Amino acid sequence: MDPLKEKFKAKAEVLSSEIKDIIKTHGELKLGEITVAQVYQGMRGMPGMVTETSRLDPEEGIRFRGYTIPELRKQLPKAPGGTEPLPEGIFYLMLVGELPSQDDVTFITNEWQKRSNVPKHVFDVIEAMPVDTHPMTQFVLGIMAMQRESVFSKAYAKGMSKKEYWDYAYEDSMNLIARLPRVAAYIYRRKYKGGAHIEPDHKLDWAANFAHMLGYEGLDMKRLMRLYLTIHVDHEGGNVSAHTTHLVGSALSDPYLAFAAGMNGLAGPLHGLANQEVLSWIMELKETLGGGLPTKDQIAEYIKKTLTEGKVVPGYGHAVLRKTDPRFTAQQDFYKTHIKHDDICEIVQMVYEVAPPILESTGKIKNPWPNVDAHSGALLVHYGMHEFDFYTVLFGVSRALGVLASLIWDRATGSPIERPGSLTTDNIKAKIKAAQASASKA
Numbered sequence: 001m002d003p004l005k006e007k008f009k010a011k012a013e014v015l016s017s018e019i020k021d022i023i024k025t026h027g028e029l030k031l032g033e034i035t036v037a038q039v040y041q042g043m044r045g046m047p048g049m050v051t052e053t054s055r056l057d058p059e060e061g062i063r064f065r066g067y068t069i070p071e072l073r074k075q076l077p078k079a080p081g082g083t084e085p086l087p088e089g090i091f092y093l094m095l096v097g098e099l100p101s102q103d104d105v106t107f108i109t110n111e112w113q114k115r116s117n118v119p120k121h122v123f124d125v126i127e128a129m130p131v132d133t134h135p136m137t138q139f140v141l142g143i144m145a146m147q148r149e150s151v152f153s154k155a156y157a158k159g160m161s162k163k164e165y166w167d168y169a170y171e172d173s174m175n176l177i178a179r180l181p182r183v184a185a186y187i188y189r190r191k192y193k194g195g196a197h198i199e200p201d202h203k204l205d206w207a208a209n210f211a212h213m214l215g216y217e218g219l220d221m222k223r224l225m226r227l228y229l230t231i232h233v234d235h236e237g238g239n240v241s242a243h244t245t246h247l248v249g250s251a252l253s254d255p256y257l258a259f260a261a262g263m264n265g266l267a268g269p270l271h272g273l274a275n276q277e278v279l280s281w282i283m284e285l286k287e288t289l290g291g292g293l294p295t296k297d298q299i300a301e302y303i304k305k306t307l308t309e310g311k312v313v314p315g316y317g318h319a320v321l322r323k324t325d326p327r328f329t330a331q332q333d334f335y336k337t338h339i340k341h342d343d344i345c346e347i348v349q350m351v352y353e354v355a356p357p358i359l360e361s362t363g364k365i366k367n368p369w370p371n372v373d374a375h376s377g378a379l380l381v382h383y384g385m386h387e388f389d390f391y392t393v394l395f396g397v398s399r400a401l402g403v404l405a406s407l408i409w410d411r412a413t414g415s416p417i418e419r420p421g422s423l424t425t426d427n428i429k430a431k432i433k434a435a436q437a438s439a440s441k442a
């Protein structure tokens, strides 16, 4: 058994027995009240699952196993001479709950290199799609084509014991994460670079090799990819991509099936596709004004026009956060440290100054502050990646680390098939009537 697996196994045995005990001893403890509004409005704030890898605070933002993003940017291992963390490190942290050493991270880099070979039929499946198919659709098809290799589903068909689920989920997840950059880069080079593919460089870490296969050789994009792929990994369990992966996995669908489902959710414009939308929205503003930097008044007018047209301002708002997303701040800091001047990044900054009071003045938007997607595209454009509709694939490659680490935990802790109840509006009306009747008696 490899050392990462061994470490995970030891931790999982302890937590699984704690969970059994918690359910047995405190299973009746109430965690909250469910309101009619929550049931109708996307279950906001309703605790409905357990996710070990990260936790979101509305005011403070994300913590991964207790660590904030600024802490992780300092404390996670880096490439030699590097300034940003290696995503391998945050995967280790999410999986075993401890900060990794440099050796732990090197182990994962090597392990992902060993597992990174993508079977030819996967590329054939992608090639069968018209080249203008959205990259997220091609990405999901690539993941589905790799499902043929699932060791989880093969072991299940042979009759594996429940105790072995996590082990096969780990194997599938490690293989899938190892192969995703190659599949994503293949789609990028196919769609935008005339099919001039670039072989992996096994001397590079996972993120740097991804930048290389995409065709970005300088240190700048490698550094950005390390940060990008670290901060997008996870956002606790309730967001659409994480929840979908967890839900589909709960039917014992293997990690390929579960992750592909999650990626279909990430491809929605209210979730991961917002990063593409932000750039299109900014470029439309620039074009309308004939290029150059807009004034703050022009930005304000543009935001108001977006709202009047009944559209959302992409990159702003959040279902849980009530402050600026620390993932936005990390990217802003990256801009100030490494880039210093860029027109699109300046517009992002100006929108940040202008948008919140306008959004707040609508009286209905609960969080007028920027989320992760408000900044990411501007950094990518600066380094030469102008293909906006590819951005969500980058997000997806990163998100794999969090949702698959969680999926391994689900299988290790015996998380059951998810099956919440649902009501009809007639049921709710009946409950309202009953509540009114008992209130009038009291």
Ligand code: HAX
Binding pocket: 239, 269, 270, 271, 272, 273, 274, 307, 311, 312, 313, 314, 315, 316, 317, 318, 319, 320, 364, 365, 366, 367, 371, 372, 373
């Ligand atoms: N622009 C305009 N209207 C907005 C808005 C925005 N940025 N954010 C919220 N609203 C509107 C909602 O559409 C809703 O309107 P209706 O009552 O007419 O339906 C109202 O304000 C209340 O919404 P909310 O409670 O504040 O927000 P939700 O929890 O329902 O939705 C969203 C959260 C992130 C989906 C929302 O803020 C939004 O659509 N933002 C723009 C798209 C975006 O940036 N998505 C990425 C989010 C982060 C993420 O997942 N990244 O992957």
